[in-house]
Amino acid sequence: MHAGIIFLLVIVGSVLFHIFTPWYWTDIASNWGGMDSTITLTFWVGGGVFVAVCLFMVYCIFRYSHKEDRRAEYKPEDKKLEKILTWATTLGVCALLAPGLIIWNQYVNVPKNALEVDVMAWQWGWQYRLPGADGKLGTTQVRNIADNNPFGINPDDPFGKDDIMIESDVINLENNRPVKILLRSVDVLHNWYVPQFRSKMDAVPGTVTFYWFEPNKVGEYEVLCAEYCGVGHYAMRGGVEVQDKAEYEVWLSEQETFQQLSARYEKLNVDGNKLVKK
Amino acid sequence: MSDEYDNNKSYQAQSSEVLDGSAGSVNPDMDYVRPAEIPEQDLYHAHSFIEKWIFCQDAKVIGVQYFLTAVFTGIVGLILSWLMRLQLGFPELAGFMTAEHYYQFVTMHGMIMVVYFLTALFLGGFGNYLIPLMVGARDMVFPYVNMLSFWMFFVAVAVLMASFFVPGGPTGAGWTLYPPQTILEGTPGSGMGILLMLISLSLFVIGFTMGGLNYMITILQARTRGMTLMRMPLTVWGIFTATVLAMLAFPALLVSAIMMTLDKVLQTSFFMPTILKAGEVLEYGGGSPILFQHLFWFFGHPEVYIVALPAFGIVSDLISVHARKNIFGYRMMVWAIVGIGALSFFVWAHHMYVSGMNPWFGFFFATTTLIIAVPTAMKVYNWILTLWRGNIRINTVMLWCLGFIVTFVNGGITGIFLGNVSVDVPLSDTYFVIAHFHMVMGIAPLMVIMGAVYHWFPLVAGKMLHEGLGKWHFWITFLGAYSIYFPMHYLGFIGVPRRYFEMYDSPYMTSAVGMNEFISIAAFIVGAAQFILVFNIIKTLKTGKKAEQNPWKANSLEWYTSTVPPEHGNFGERLPVVHRWPYDFSVPGAKDDFIPQTTAPSEVVNTEVEKT
Numbered sequence: 001m002h003a004g005i006i007f008l009l010v011i012v013g014s015v016l017f018h019i020f021t022p023w024y025w026t027d028i029a030s031n032w033g034g035m036d037s038t039i040t041l042t043f044w045v046g047g048g049v050f051v052a053v054c055l056f057m058v059y060c061i062f063r064y065s066h067k068e069d070r071r072a073e074y075k076p077e078d079k080k081l082e083k084i085l086t087w088a089t090t091l092g093v094c095a096l097l098a099p100g101l102i103i104w105n106q107y108v109n110v111p112k113n114a115l116e117v118d119v120m121a122w123q124w125g126w127q128y129r130l131p132g133a134d135g136k137l138g139t140t141q142v143r144n145i146a147d148n149n150p151f152g153i154n155p156d157d158p159f160g161k162d163d164i165m166i167e168s169d170v171i172n173l174e175n176n177r178p179v180k181i182l183l184r185s186v187d188v189l190h191n192w193y194v195p196q197f198r199s200k201m202d203a204v205p206g207t208v209t210f211y212w213f214e215p216n217k218v219g220e221y222e223v224l225c226a227e228y229c230g231v232g233h234y235a236m237r238g239g240v241e242v243q244d245k246a247e248y249e250v251w252l253s254e255q256e257t258f259q260q261l262s263a264r265y266e267k268l269n270v271d272g273n274k275l276v277k278k
Numbered sequence: 279m280s281d282e283y284d285n286n287k288s289y290q291a292q293s294s295e296v297l298d299g300s301a302g303s304v305n306p307d308m309d310y311v312r313p314a315e316i317p318e319q320d321l322y323h324a325h326s327f328i329e330k331w332i333f334c335q336d337a338k339v340i341g342v343q344y345f346l347t348a349v350f351t352g353i354v355g356l357i358l359s360w361l362m363r364l365q366l367g368f369p370e371l372a373g374f375m376t377a378e379h380y381y382q383f384v385t386m387h388g389m390i391m392v393v394y395f396l397t398a399l400f401l402g403g404f405g406n407y408l409i410p411l412m413v414g415a416r417d418m419v420f421p422y423v424n425m426l427s428f429w430m431f432f433v434a435v436a437v438l439m440a441s442f443f444v445p446g447g448p449t450g451a452g453w454t455l456y457p458p459q460t461i462l463e464g465t466p467g468s469g470m471g472i473l474l475m476l477i478s479l480s481l482f483v484i485g486f487t488m489g490g491l492n493y494m495i496t497i498l499q500a501r502t503r504g505m506t507l508m509r510m511p512l513t514v515w516g517i518f519t520a521t522v523l524a525m526l527a528f529p530a531l532l533v534s535a536i537m538m539t540l541d542k543v544l545q546t547s548f549f550m551p552t553i554l555k556a557g558e559v560l561e562y563g564g565g566s567p568i569l570f571q572h573l574f575w576f577f578g579h580p581e582v583y584i585v586a587l588p589a590f591g592i593v594s595d596l597i598s599v600h601a602r603k604n605i606f607g608y609r610m611m612v613w614a615i616v617g618i619g620a621l622s623f624f625v626w627a628h629h630m631y632v633s634g635m636n637p638w639f640g641f642f643f644a645t646t647t648l649i650i651a652v653p654t655a656m657k658v659y660n661w662i663l664t665l666w667r668g669n670i671r672i673n674t675v676m677l678w679c680l681g682f683i684v685t686f687v688n689g690g691i692t693g694i695f696l697g698n699v700s701v702d703v704p705l706s707d708t709y710f711v712i713a714h715f716h717m718v719m720g721i722a723p724l725m726v727i728m729g730a731v732y733h734w735f736p737l738v739a740g741k742m743l744h745e746g747l748g749k750w751h752f753w754i755t756f757l758g759a760y761s762i763y764f765p766m767h768y769l770g771f772i773g774v775p776r777r778y779f780e781m782y783d784s785p786y787m788t789s790a791v792g793m794n795e796f797i798s799i800a801a802f803i804v805g806a807a808q809f810i811l812v813f814n815i816i817k818t819l820k821t822g823k824k825a826e827q828n829p830w831k832a833n834s835l836e837w838y839t840s841t842v843p844p845e846h847g848n849f850g851e852r853l854p855v856v857h858r859w860p861y862d863f864s865v866p867g868a869k870d871d872f873i874p875q876t877t878a879p880s881e882v883v884n885t886e887v888e889k890t
Contacts, residue, residue, distance in 0.1 A: 003672050006753070007680065014688075014764060023768035023793060025704075026786050038701050046691035049655075053662060053687050057680060060665035064601075065672050071871060072603035072864035073667035076888050081663075082607055082656070089655045093694075097648045100698035101641055107700055108637040122554070123464050142552045143559055183634070186554040188459035189567060191632065191707060195773025195786070198704040202634040204567055205458060206551025209634035222784050226707040226775045228452045230464035231377050234778040 004061035011054045018047070029196040029217035029242070031178075034103040036198070042096055049092070107199070110212045114178040117171065118163075120151060121183070121190035121203045124232035126223065127151070128171040132162025132257055142186050142205075148265035152186075153258055164255045169223070170239035174248040178214040191227035194240055202227045215242040309878040311504040311855050319416050319500070321847055333429070335421035336846045340428045341407030342738070347428075348399040351435055355390040356805050358383040367798025369780065377779040378466040381450030384777060385467075386442075388453030389475070392581065393482060394435060396723055400588040401486075401524065402431060404730060405493050405517045407738070411836035412514050414502025414854050416847045418492040427492070430485025434478045441467070441474035449475045452777060454578070457549035457570050458562075461542040464555075473542060476535045483532045486524060493521045502835070504856030508612065509875070511834045511860045512605060515612050516591020519619040520584045526623070527580035534573040541565070568635055575626035582719050583622040587615055589726040590657055593682050595860070596729050597661055599832045600676040601668030602871050604861035606660045614653040621650045631702045640699040647697035651690070658687055669864065669871070674748030675830075678729030681756040682722050689718025692767060710770020713763045721759045728752070731811070736825035737836060740843050741818050751810040758804035762797050769793065831872045834860040838876055862887060 028036060064072075118129035118137055129151050131137045138160020144152035150167055153160035173179055183192060183203035193200040201211040223238030243251065256264075324330035334340060361383050365372040406424070410417050418424045441448040450466030451459060459465045460472055467475075497518045501510070510518075537548040541562075549570040550562035598605040605611060627635060627643045661683055670676060692714040696702050705711065728751070735743050769790050774781060781787055828837040840850030854876045862873040867885040879887070 003677060003680070006757075007684065010684065010757070010760060017765065021765075021768050023765070023772055023789060025771045026773060032704070035700055035704050038698065039695065039704075042695050042698065042701060046694055050687050050691050053658060054684055057662050057665060057683055060662065060668070061670065061672065061680070064665065064668050064670050066602070066669050070669050071866075072601065072669040074604065074864050074866055074886075074888070075606075075667075076604050076861070077607050077609065078663075082610055082659075085659050086652065086656060089652050093648045093651050096694060096698055097644065100644060100700050103700035104637075104640050104644065107703065108640070142554050145554055188462060188464070188553075189456055193707070193773075193775065195704075200703060200707070201632050204634040205553055206564075206566065207568075207634065224773075224775050224784075228381075228456070228459070228777040230459045230462075231381060231450070231466055232464070233381075234377065234780055 004058050004065075007054065007061065008058045011051060011058070015047075015051065018043075026196050027217070028198060029194075029215055029219065029221065030198060031214040031216060032103075032107075032198040034099070034106070038096075038099045038103060041099065045092055045096055107211065110180045110210065111178045114180040114212050115174070116180045116182055117173075118151065118182050118184070119171075119192050119203065121185040121192065121225075121229075121236075123187050123230055124225070124236040126169045126192065126236075126238040128166040128168075130164040130166070130252070130255075131159075132164055134159055134162055137182070138163050138258070140184070145186065148262060149258075150261075151258075161257070161259045163258045164252065165258060165261055166255055169237070170241060172241045172243055172248055172251045173215050175218050175242050175244050176214065176216055177245075178212055180210055180212045183209045183211075188229050189227045190225050190229050190236070192238070193224050193226035194221045195224070196221050200226050215240075218242050218244060309857065309880050311857065314503055316499070318853070319419070321416055322421060323846060333425055335417070335425050337406045337410050337418045337421065337424060338738075338844065338846075338848075340424055341403050341405070343428050344398055344402030344406060344431065345404075347432060347435055348395050348403055351390050351438075352395040352399070354439070355387050355395055356808065358387040358390070360802060360805055362387065363798040363801040365779065367795045378447070378450060380779045381452070381777070382448050382466050382471075385450050385452055386438075386448050390438070391720065392453065392585070393479070394438065396585045396719070397486075397524075397581070398431060399727060400585060400723070401493065401517060401521060402428065402489055404513075404588060404592065405489070405521070407734070408513060408836060409493055409496055409517060410500070411839065411844065411848055412511050412834055413497060413500065414505050414835045414849065414856060415496055415500040416849065416853070419496045419500050420492050423488045424492045427485045427489035430481055430488065434481035434485060437474050437478040437481060441471050441478070444470035444474060446471055454571075454574060455538070456574075457538060457541065457565075457567050458551070458553055461538065461550075462553070462555065462560075473539065476539045476542075479535045480532055483528045483535075486528060490521045490525050493517060494525070502853045502856060505835075505875075508609070509856060509859045512591040512594040512608070512611055512615070513588070513834075514591065515615050516587040516589070516594075519615050520587040523580040523587070523619050523622060524584050527577045527584065530573045531577035534570055534577070537573075538570070568630075568633060571630055571633055571635075572627070575629045576623075578629065579626040580619075580622045582715075583618060585719055585723050587619060589682070589723040590615060592730050593679050593726045594657075594661065594664075595834070596675055596726075596733055597664050597679050598861050598863065599733075599830050600673065600679070601665050601670045602863045603664055603668035604859075604863055606663040606666075607656075608859065608861060610656055611660055614657050617653045618650060621646065621653075625650060625697075628697050628699075628702070631699050632706050644697060644699035648694065651694055651697070654690060658683065658690070674743070674745055674752060675729050675733045677749065677752045677756075678725045678732065681752065682725035682729065685717050685725060685756075685760065686722040688764070689714055689716075689722055693718060704773070705770055707775055708770035709774050709776055710767050712776050713766035713770060716766075717763045721763065724759075725756070728755070728811070733830065734836075735815075735818070736829050736842075738843055739819060740825055741822035742825045742829060743818050744814050744822070747810055747814040747817075751807060751814065754807040754810070755804055758800045758807065762800045762804065765793055766797060831870070832860075833858075833862060833872055833874045835875055838874060858887070 120127050136159040138153045138157040140152040185203040185205045190203040197213045199213045201209050221240045225236035365375050446467050446469045448467050449471040540546040547562045547565035550565040552563045553560045594605050624646045628647045827842050856875045857878045860875050864871045865885045
């Protein structure tokens with residue numbers, strides 16, 4: 001009897017915890033509300049099954065606990081019941097899978113107007129690159145990375161010249177404009193993750209991965225590394241500032257292009273040589 | 279072939295009944311069992327203390343050796359989890375702990391618990407002890423190889439533990455050992471530590487293959503007369519299917535361990551692309567880190583079921599015995615075990631939805647993953663339908679089973695969140711994942727292990743464990759573990775990432791501090807509560823009540839040995855002959871509420887048995 005009561009309290013407690021929890025997801029700041037709704041749907045269906053199964057179990061504890069003079073029912077199989085349960089479960093599973101796949105289809109198909117952002121990760125930090133006036137990012141190679149070429153842009157690639165380099169772990173994004181995050185890493189696995197945007201993907205050295213989202217709430221957000229990347233993993237933070245178009249464009253115009261950076265380094269070199277000669 | 283048997287049929291069948299001392303004269307056709315096809319096994323009996331207790335060839339002793347070694351590693355894993363929880367809940371008290379230490383503890387805790395504790399305990403421990411007894415064999419078919427299997431495991435554990443004492447300490451790469459970071463500086467233990475881990479895993483796989491071949495062939499070839507496959511207890515079905523999975527999955531782990539060792543030692547580039555470290559390009563190039571993840575999870579996901587299937591099987595038997603009712607839908611249960619086992623090889627990349635693999639894989643793996651929910655749900659229904667209209671003894675064993683149902687259903691349903699590809703995106707790599715897999719493959723199988731310990735202790739030791747202590751042990755463990763992992767899901771909803779040494783400078787995460795303190799306290803209590811069992815065992819061995827033979831009134835063969843505890847050879851002069859499945863409880867018309875598997879139909883003529 002006590003056992004039944006305690007199990008019942010566990011189930012009731014679980015439901016109450018879910019209703020009154022102060023711990024729940026952060027306010028969403030991207031287009032992926034569908035993920036939240038699928039979670040809510042799964043909660044209703046899955047939570048319902050959990051409560052139903054457990055309550056049935058508690059009922060059995062109360063109703064059928066051992067009595068010397070009673071015999072259990074002898075019924076090895078009930079084909080009909082098993083069939084009903086199998087189909088009901090299959091139906092429930094399909095109902096959950098369908099929205100999941102529909103949203104995944106959106107997740108892997110990036111809108112054409114999305115702004116490409118090169119997110120480059122290393123142990124332990126981030127930097128960002130945006131396409132310049134030509135709208136295209138230049139190709140890169142790890143071996144090209146140097147002080148005067150922090151992103152490893154191929155010097156012969158004409159698309160790379162006007163790329164905008166943001167040598168900071170904070171990037172600004174324009175509100176309500178989809179972005180395609182192109183992830184790469186120069187050393188180990190990382191993952192550029194902003195909980196409020198809901199989306200994430202690993203950065204894998206040797207390849208470029210991607211995902212997309214559309215920020216829809218102006219504000220500052222923290223970037224977390226979500227894939228274990230060595231001892232500094234927990235400290236690998238960054239930031240995103242979502243701004244309205246006007247402010248964003250002011251910010252963008254203040255950033256340096258690859259060409260400008262190269263020129264700056266060349267000048268440094270020339271100046272340095274002059275100094276040495278003097 | 280069949281003609282030969284037919285010629286001997288009447289003679290053999292009759293003679294066995296006469297020798298069994300059962301009432302063969304009533305109806306010899308009714309009691310017919312197939313004649314013996316293979317001769318009796320010659321057993322090597324021990325001649326000395328060392329042969330009997332150390333280099334022993336008796337599967338039962340090997341089972342206990344596996345069990346004790348696995349429990350030792352489990353205690354190490356438990357202590358590591360305490361240290362992690364100290365850091366997460368009360369960092370001010372964990373000043374001695376650096377981030378390096380923390381990641382080393384995380385890694386070793388995970389690897390120990392999954393491989394060296396759970397896998398070894400279920401298959402090496404319960405498998406060795408129960409398979410020969412339950413199928414009616416004198417021993418495993420290759421006792422010498424079986425002995426080697428344990429000692430290989432022992433060496434693997436020794437190598438693993440040695441890694442705590444090498445320069446740089448054990449590996450801190452996370453139990454998934456993802457390259458490239460695993461073998462690069464910047465990850466703790468990337469020198470000797472990771473090498474010893476890879477060597478230890480390789481030894482484990484080799485030793486385990488020796489054991490696994492034994493379990494499979496014993497079950498397929500050494501069953502006693504009358505023990506058809508569809509009369510085997512579900513425990514045996516669970517262990518058998520898990521062993522087949524292990525034989526197919528562990529090679530993937532072995533090759534990935536070997537390839538990574540080569541990457542580390544000979545600078546090959548199986549998993550290593552071009553890498554820039556500290557301003558220099560390393561001597562690697564062209565390898566694929568994602569290839570490792572595919573290999574790892576091709577092993578890793580079946581591994582989940584290598585742990586879960588024996589637990590499914592054992593819990594089915596425990597529920598049936600203690601509810602005094604046949605397991606509901608035996609055939610469905612068997613096919614569900616086999617089906618889940620087969621499907622488990624087609625779902626591995628659901629661990630990799632956000633790994634950077636081609637995202638189109640997501641559609642396939644989400645579908646297969648959710649399909650596997652159907653047979654799994656059927657098992658759950660059948661467990662609770664076994665309780666329905668039963669005559670349930672609410673004893674310690676049953677409490678652990680009920681605790682299993684609650685935690686397993688809970689963890690199974692959070693699995694549907696994570697398997698459903700787009701729902702996984704916000705939740706992967708957060709504490710939701712930690713809570714999910716601890717609930718479903720940590721706590722739930724542990725509940726079964728505990729139930730099994732209380733259930734079979736009278737067989738192994740001949741004494742009954744103390745019920746009162748057992749109930750305290752259960753309630754503290756169940757309520758404590760549930761209050762650790764249930765709220766932990768909600769940390770994942772907030773977005774708290776896993777494998778963070780420190781996390782609380784983000785504004786939306788500060789509310790998690792209180793919960794982390796609570797979880798840590800619960801973890802300390804649950805861990806400490808396990809020593810109630812240790813105390814109970816020691817006390818019982820010293821002063822416990824002597825167990826009668828078959829104290830739970832079960833039907834399966836392990837309770838019908840010639841002595842309790844069973845001696846080497848298990849069954850005395852003659853092997854038992856099996857006439858029915860092990861679930862004939864509460865059969866209408868029978869005198870007792872159970873009919874042992876060895877009971878011939880002619881001995882219980884008035885019963886209305888549906889399935890035998």
